[in-house]
Amino acid sequence: xxxxxxxxxxxxxxxxxxxxxxxxxxxxxxxxxxxxxxxxxxxxxxxxxxxxxxxxxxxxxxxxxxxxxxxxxxxxxxxxxxxxxxxxxxxxxxxxxxxxxxxxxxxxxxxxxxxxxxxxxxxxxxxxxxxxxxxxxxxxxxxxxxxxxxxxxxxxxxxxxxxxxxxxxxxxxxxxxxxxxxxxxxxxxxxxxxxxxxxxxxxxxxxxxxxxxxxxxxxxxxxxxxxxxxxxxxxxxxxxxxxxxxxxxxxxxxxxxxxxxxxxxxxxxxxxxxxxxxxxxxxxxxxxxxxxxxxxxxxxxxxxxxxxxxxxxxxxxxxxxxxxxxxxxxxxxxxxxxxx
Numbered sequence: 186x187x188x189x190x191x192x193x194x195x196x197x198x199x200x201x202x203x204x205x206x207x208x209x210x211x212x213x214x215x216x217x218x219x220x221x222x223x224x225x226x227x228x229x230x231x232x233x234x235x236x237x238x239x240x241x242x243x244x245x246x247x248x249x250x251x252x253x254x255x256x257x258x259x260x261x262x263x264x265x266x267x268x269x270x271x272x273x274x275x276x277x278x279x280x281x282x283x284x285x286x287x288x289x290x291x292x293x294x295x296x297x298x299x300x301x302x303x304x305x306x307x308x309x310x311x312x313x314x315x316x317x318x319x320x321x322x323x324x325x326x327x328x329x330x331x332x333x334x335x336x337x338x339x340x341x342x343x344x345x346x347x348x349x350x351x352x353x354x355x356x357x358x359x360x361x362x363x364x365x366x367x368x369x370x371x372x373x374x375x376x377x378x379x380x381x382x383x384x385x386x387x388x389x390x391x392x393x394x395x396x397x398x399x400x401x402x403x404x405x406x407x408x409x410x411x412x413x414x415x416x417x418x419x420x421x422x423x424x425x426x427x428x429x430x431x432x433x434x435x436x437x438x439x440x441x442x443x444x445x446x447x448x449x450x451x452x453x454x455x456x457x458x459x460x461x462x463x464x465x466x467x468x469x470x471x472x473x474x475x476x477x478x479x480x481x482x483x484x485x486x487x488x489x490x491x492x493x494x495x496x497x498x499x500x501x502x503x504x505x506x507x508x509x510x511x512x513x514x515x516x517x518x519x520x521x522x523x524x525x
Contacts, residue, residue, distance in 0.1 A: 194472075197465060200511035201479070208504050212496055222494045229489020230482040236489075238373035242443055244481025246271060246435035246452075248380035250459035251466065251473040252387040253428025258468040259391060260400040261407070262421050266311055266326025267432040268456025269333025270304035274433025275440040276337050277303030279355055279447035282362035282440075283345065292361050297437045304433015305426045307333060312425040316418050322425070330456065338449050345447065353449035364442035374442035380477070383431060387470030400424060432456065461509050480505065 209219035230240050250267040257264040278300035281292075288295055311325040340346070341353035364374040391397040399420050402410045407417060435455065440447055462480055466472035483505070487498035 197467065197472075197476075197512055200508050203511050204504050204507035207507055208500060211503065212500070215496070217494055217496050222490050222496045225493040225496075226483075226486035226490040228486070229493075230486030232489070234368065234371050236485060238368060238371040240478075240482040240485035241373055241377045242481075243485055244477045245376040245380045245442075246439055246455045247459050247462045247480050248377075248474055248477035249383055249435035249438070250428075250432040250456060251462035251477050252383050252470045253431035254459055254463040255466060255468040255470050255473050256387060256391060256400060257424050257428050258404075258463060260403040260420055260424050262424055263321075263323045264308065264311075264326050264425060264428050265323060265460055266308060266329050266333075266456065267428070267435075267459045268452055268454075269326075269330035270307045270429045270432035271436035271439070271452040271455050272330075272333040272337045273307040274300035274304035274436030275447055275451060276340060276436075277433065278437030278440050279345065279358070282358045283355065286359045286361065289361060292359075293364065293441065296362060296441060297434060300437025300440075301430040301434040304436060305430040307433070308425045308429025309422070312422045316422060322421075334450070334452070337447065337452075341447065341449050347446075355447040358441070358445050362441055363445055364438065372443070374438070376438040376442045379434070379438065381474060383434075384470050384474040387473070391470055396420075396423070432459070458505070461505060464509060465512055467512075 205223070209223070212219040212222050229236060231237055250271060254264055254267060278296040281288075281296040281299040285295065286292065307329060308326075311322055311329055314320050314325045315322045338353060341355060345355050347354055347356045364376060367373045367375055367378070389397075391400065399410070399415045402413060402415055403417060403420055410417065436452060439451060439455075444451060458480060459477075462473055462476045465479070466474075466476035483501055487501040490496050490500070491498040
């Protein structure tokens with residue numbers, strides 16, 4: 186590991202420790218014992234095979250979407266539209282799983298491919314608006330999140346909705362569309378393996394390919410990239426397409442591996458938390474992997490902490506927020522130090 190890489194890891198670890206320390210102070214001020222609260226959180230996250238499976242499943246969409254966002258941020262393409270891309274990806278995967286159930290052995294790959302294409306297409310809309318009309322991708326990706334969520338809601342209130350269910354959801358998918366389990370008698374599905382492979386592939390793309398070099402040059406200086414003949418339009422569209430595909434794949438995995446049906450609001454929170462994961466991983470695809478696992482297991486243990494100690498599970502959001510503040514502060518201070 187390079188000196189800069191080691192320094193980044195140490196800064197992130199310090200940020201996490203500071204966030205936990207400050208949160209412990211808040212727990213103590215509320216009259217609870219922070220050591221007992223954190224022990225309950227650990228047991229809730231790692232106390233059984235089922236809890237570990239839940240944490241890994243929860244981490245999967247964060248890792249997949251986070252890798253795509255990290256690649257975008259490397260090129261200074263600010264994609265914050267993973268929420269809508271996950272929603273549309275889940276919709277596309279559900280559509281294939283419902284209406285092409287006779288595909289048998291290729292049903293799962295076909296549904297996941299549809300999810301990836303759906304997410305990529307949704308990100309492509311934002312990229313086209315940015316490149317053709319000059320509307321910044323922050324605005325387009327943010328607004329398309331809401332459009333994507335409304336699109337899912339609309340189809341679930343229409344032809345894809347389950348009649349008489351009393352809740353906006355699709356019919357239960359055929360068992361042939363369910364993702365295979367990694368561990369017997371648990372809910373752990375193969376999505377985490379796909380997420381790990383995506384993080385490794387993202388690392389290789391960023392650091393071992395010409396395309397990744399172009400992304401890094403764009404992120405360092407648009408003027409230098411232009412002088413070197415690197416096309417911002419081509420790179421921005423390509424990286425948005427990749428990020429959308431990964432987010433759409435995450436949506437397909439969430440539908441086929443967790444809910445086994447499309448549910449209104451299933452993607453809520455995943456996209457914006459994936460931005461936090463990408464930043465926590467210092468916009469390095471391979472570092473997104475531990476960052477996503479951290480967030481997934483943190484949320485897995487939150488309900489146990491609330492149930493056993495009485496500490497609100499929403500305190501996890503405080504930990505996430507403080508961690509991000511410290512990480513971004515360290516990045517800002519490091520950048521300022523290099524300039525000086």
